[in-house]
Amino acid sequence: xxxxxxxxxxxxxxxxxxxxxxxxGTVPPAGAGAGQQPGQGQPGQGHWPGGIAPYxxxxxxxxxxxxxxxxxxxxxxxxxxxxxxxLGVMFALVVGIGLLSAVGLSGDFTGMPLLSSGLxxxxxxxxxxITLGVLVVTSEYGTGMIRTTLTACPQRGRVLLAKATVFFLxxxxxxxxxxxxxxxxxxxxxxxxxxxxxxxxxELADSFEGGKLVASGSEWLGATVGAGLYVALLGLLSxxxxxxxxxxxxxxxxxMGVVLLPLLMAMFMAGKALQDVRDFLIEYSPLNGLASLYxxxxxxxxxxxxxxxxxxxxxxxxxxxxxxxxxxxxxxx
Amino acid sequence: xxxxxxxTKRYGDxxxxxxxxxxxxxxxxxxxxxPNGAGKSTTMRxxxxxxxxxxxxVRIEGKHYGELKEPLNSIGALLExxxxxxxxxxxxxxxxxxxxxxxxxxxxxxxxxxxxxxDVARKRPKGFSLGMGQRLGIASALxxxxxxxxxxEPVNGLDPEGIHWIRTLMQHxxxxxxxxxxxxxxxxxxxxxxxxxxxxxxGKLLADTSxxxxxxxxxxxxxxxxxxxPQRLLDVLTTEGLRPAAGAQGALEVDGGDAAxxxxxxxxxxxxxxxxxxxxxxxxxxxxxxxxxxVEYHGxxxxxxxxxxxxxxxxxxxxxxxxxxxxxxxxxxxxxxGAPQAPPPGGQQAPPPGDPQGxxxxxxGWGEDWQRRxxx
Ligand SMILES: Nc1ncnc2c1ncn2[C@@H]1O[C@H](COP(=O)(O)OP(=O)(O)OP(=O)(O)O)[C@@H](O)[C@H]1O
Ligand SMILES: [Mg+2]
Numbered sequence: 001x002x003x004x005x006x007x008x009x010x011x012x013x014x015x016x017x018x019x020x021x022x023x024x025g026t027v028p029p030a031g032a033g034a035g036q037q038p039g040q041g042q043p044g045q046g047h048w049p050g051g052i053a054p055y056x057x058x059x060x061x062x063x064x065x066x067x068x069x070x071x072x073x074x075x076x077x078x079x080x081x082x083x084x085x086x087l088g089v090m091f092a093l094v095v096g097i098g099l100l101s102a103v104g105l106s107g108d109f110t111g112m113p114l115l116s117s118g119l120x121x122x123x124x125x126x127x128x129x130i131t132l133g134v135l136v137v138t139s140e141y142g143t144g145m146i147r148t149t150l151t152a153c154p155q156r157g158r159v160l161l162a163k164a165t166v167f168f169l170x171x172x173x174x175x176x177x178x179x180x181x182x183x184x185x186x187x188x189x190x191x192x193x194x195x196x197x198x199x200x201x202x203e204l205a206d207s208f209e210g211g212k213l214v215a216s217g218s219e220w221l222g223a224t225v226g227a228g229l230y231v232a233l234l235g236l237l238s239x240x241x242x243x244x245x246x247x248x249x250x251x252x253x254x255x256m257g258v259v260l261l262p263l264l265m266a267m268f269m270a271g272k273a274l275q276d277v278r279d280f281l282i283e284y285s286p287l288n289g290l291a292s293l294y295x296x297x298x299x300x301x302x303x304x305x306x307x308x309x310x311x312x313x314x315x316x317x318x319x320x321x322x323x324x325x326x327x328x329x330x331x332x333x
Numbered sequence: 334x335x336x337x338x339x340x341t342k343r344y345g346d347x348x349x350x351x352x353x354x355x356x357x358x359x360x361x362x363x364x365x366x367x368p369n370g371a372g373k374s375t376t377m378r379x380x381x382x383x384x385x386x387x388x389x390x391v392r393i394e395g396k397h398y399g400e401l402k403e404p405l406n407s408i409g410a411l412l413e414x415x416x417x418x419x420x421x422x423x424x425x426x427x428x429x430x431x432x433x434x435x436x437x438x439x440x441x442x443x444x445x446x447x448x449x450x451x452d453v454a455r456k457r458p459k460g461f462s463l464g465m466g467q468r469l470g471i472a473s474a475l476x477x478x479x480x481x482x483x484x485x486e487p488v489n490g491l492d493p494e495g496i497h498w499i500r501t502l503m504q505h506x507x508x509x510x511x512x513x514x515x516x517x518x519x520x521x522x523x524x525x526x527x528x529x530x531x532x533x534x535x536g537k538l539l540a541d542t543s544x545x546x547x548x549x550x551x552x553x554x555x556x557x558x559x560x561x562x563p564q565r566l567l568d569v570l571t572t573e574g575l576r577p578a579a580g581a582q583g584a585l586e587v588d589g590g591d592a593a594x595x596x597x598x599x600x601x602x603x604x605x606x607x608x609x610x611x612x613x614x615x616x617x618x619x620x621x622x623x624x625x626x627x628v629e630y631h632g633x634x635x636x637x638x639x640x641x642x643x644x645x646x647x648x649x650x651x652x653x654x655x656x657x658x659x660x661x662x663x664x665x666x667x668x669x670x671g672a673p674q675a676p677p678p679g680g681q682q683a684p685p686p687g688d689p690q691g692x693x694x695x696x697x698g699w700g701e702d703w704q705r706r707x708x709x
Contacts, residue, residue, distance in 0.1 A: 055511040057406055057477075061435065062403065074428075075429040079422065080421050086522070143416075143419055147414070147415060148416035148473065149407075151404065152433040154401065272537070330385075333384070
């Protein structure tokens with residue numbers, strides 16, 4: 001894309017020999033009508049003042065497409081410190097807390113599925129991904145960079161799509177890597193457990209094979225790719241919210257509310273009358289989706305896998321994205 | 334070529350740009366003048382498709398901005414507000430712009446060299462000075478080697494050498510057949526750079542004329558004479574076919590008069606003269622007269638001196654008595670150097686007279702010197 005050969009000319013610094021300055025004789029006589037210069041026809045008819053030909057650049061130009069926008073956005077995201085910081089901290093939180101909890105829990109019977117303790121680190125780590133998702137868009141508004149971006153690529157939908165794609169892939173890969181590493185740590189440190197006699201009939205008993213706690217294929221999938229997808233989607237939702245609000249603090253606060261509020265509100269809803277509301281809030285809380293992927297759902301439905309909630313999150317993200325796209329095309333920048 | 338047709342922008346009740354129609358043509362530098370809040374920056378944002386017009390239309394080479402296939406090759410712009418992420422190095426900033434338009438990466442180094450930022454290419458613009466930021470903006474405008482260049486107050490924050498450089502650069506770019514559209518508040522600055530002039534006030538078009546014509550019409554010269562016998566002198570001058578008028582503090586002002594001839598006439602008639610001085614209305618004054626009614630944000634000088642002259646909008650060609658003290662426009666204390674001088678006649682690219690610096694550095698030259706000074 002950006003590899004076309006430059007034909008070796010130092011472009012604008014080279015005076016084109018053919019371009020002579022207009023002879024002094026063409027000075028418009030006083031009293032000529034405003035806006036019309038002598039010796040010049042109607043606009044667009046190819047008559048140029050003083051016989052100067054329109055400039056044409058020696059630099060090879062390509063008709064721009066989504067590929068250009070993707071490369072450009074990749075350069076942008078990897079050349080700011082906030083990316084390194086947020087993803088670095090996310091990685092440290094997920095793997096660090098995963099390691100600490102695995103070390104702390106090892107030796108005893110945990111009473112949880114093998115990979116589930118990875119959730120604790122990721123609950124904090126997702127905040128970093130949310131922050132990065134918001135900043136990908138709002139930092140451009142905050143600095144005025146958005147004007148440069150949209151001048152270079154006036155197709156605003158293309159810019160949004162390129163930003164979303166690049167961010168989503170990066171967030172997904174990084175989160176999945178961190179989660180996979182944590183899952184490996186958990187599996188290495190926590191599989192040596194003995195099932196106590198009082199747990200014989202429980203569901204957890206099915207996860208014991210040959211005296212060791214194991215995780216099924218779908219548990220592995222949920223705790224790595226599933227968790228990675230979920231958090232990357234949450235980041236994508238943040239990016240769309242950022243594009244809607246165009247303000248870093250506002251968008252991050254909104255996303256914190258989306259993630260934490262349902263559960264916090266549910267905690268204060270005691271009493272029978274609110275039972276249904278509370279159950280609803282807990283079930284559809286974003287945190288419950290993540291917990292379900294780790295097989296420790298917060299509801300009584302112990303079979304929840306988290307994938308339906310992940311699908312729901314994808315639908316919500318798509319809707320907010322459509323709104324962001326519509327507004328981006330409508331608003332002045 | 335940039336064509337505006339009935340371009341209008343309203344922000345709530347405020348009409349920032351009001352039915353502007355004009356064409357910016359290739360091959361010349363077109364100056365875009367107007368007092369604060371006249372709507373220059375708003376117009377430029379609409380040219381770039383950043384703000385949507387309330388009414389009317391603006392086209393670049395016949396197309397709307399959004400239809401341009403390689404925007405940075407069609408038009409490069411330096412906007413008023415810095416469009417740079419402070420945490421991304423100058424090099425990477427230009428790189429991501431280049432990539433978005435498929436411009437070869439080596440062009441990034443070229444433009445950095447051209448504006449003299451190659452030494453700080455890997456530094457973050459957060460720490461740049463005002464002038465360095467402006468240079469980076471100019472580098473972004475030049476990146477796509479565009480056919481049209483649009484600069485919103487490019488001299489902002491530049492040192493005298495930088496101002497000289499950008500002036501020369503703009504003229505050079507126009508000579509190559511490009512369209513150069515540049516906004517400014519300073520008539521004197523424009524007089525040295527632009528060949529064509531567009532003046533707006535409160536969003537409305539006030540003038541669209543060639544610079545030489547504007548100067549011819551607006552730089553009225555007259556001779557001020559002071560004598561203890563004004564009535565006698567008046568008679569003498571009138572019989573000689575001159576048209577003296579009463580000026581400030583008992584002085585006589587002779588339009589288009591020749592100081593030497595007036596002096597000789599006075600001597601021949603043995604009239605004592607206390608003052609005999611040729612006066613020239615500055616272009617700045619002409620500009621202020623033109624925009625007087627549309628200035629929104631007046632400054633008030635201490636002592637109740639009014640900032641803009643009273644004179645209403647002047648019909649071009651109709652000479653008006655300039656406000657007192659033609660050489661010191663009220664509101665602006667210094668008459669900028671070179672203000673009253675005519676620019677080189679249309680199309681001529683010789684450096685304007687009265688330029689402080691020596692021969693103009695060609696293209697990239699300016700940066701080198703700046704770098705040298707910086708290292709000291
Ligand atoms: N986004 C906006 N929202 C509301 N009003 C605006 C907006 N942008 C510009 N204006 C108003 O439009 C008018 C024109 O502003 P603009 O910045 O175009 O003027 P200007 O000619 O560039 O002035 P200056 O010489 O000071 O740069 C101003 O009165 C300003 O208050
Ligand atoms: Mg402005």
